[in-house]
Amino acid sequence: MARFGMVNYINTAPIYEVWKEQVHNPDWPVTEAPPAQLNRLLAAGELDLGFVSCYEYAVRPEQYRIMADLSISATGPVGSVFLFSSVPPEELDGKQVLMTGQSDTSVWLLRIILEDFFLVKPKYTSGEVFGARDPANEPAAVLAIGDEALRLATETNSPYPVQVDLAEFWNQQTSLPFVFSVCAVREDFLATAEDTARDLHQTLLSCRDQGQERLPEISERAARRIPMDPTACLHYLQAMEYDLSSAKLEALEEFFSRLIRHGAASAKALPLKIFP
């Protein structure tokens, strides 16, 4: 038995659409959820492995290993992790920034971008970025990720004229890709089921490779879920990357070092532990 967690955004479609067609293993049940929920389930031992915020690994590195050559990342604009702001970021000092509760990595990426690069310290709040907000207490800026960000980015009449793509900004500053999600496996699972973990790893790599070959057809299916224009969806999914190259390992090291400096991650987050 291996309890697996999969992010329920369309950016996992290039792996997960193939998985749903080909992997019918009752011993590998899948939980689909937003990243923050998968982080909690993996930390609690209610999942054995899955795609989680890379931040989750950085907070509890002794509990996990990172599966080799898998990630959800981008080199340059990602298209679905945005700060939507009413003012330029350098004017956000002391102002309210509402951050999605669905993310852990992007929340910290935003804090690093605002505090380390723009040198501002806003007041952060967390909650629903869509729907009922108090009009008397509108945030100056909002962080949205995943399918919600894709929907907000196409909104006309948005009160937020400034859009910062966080992966693009990170790439401009560091010349590195940004790794949003890693596939983490619990150490206690590896201790008793290493062969199963190897099988799952190979299966995921095979689904990922086939998904990359079939992007046009997969984007058409995924576009309907937003809904968005199929060509725009294809461009979006073409920009998403699912490997963990040496540049991406370096990107994780850079992000984790900054998290450690902010007191937001364990000092043991480095060096990275990779499986197999």
Ligand SMILES: C=C(O[C@@H]1C=C(C(=O)O)C=C[C@H]1O)C(=O)O
């Ligand atoms: C790029 C994205 O990556 C997601 C962002 C995450 C985070 O911020 O914690 C976690 C998993 C990824 O699926 C996105 O969904 O927009």
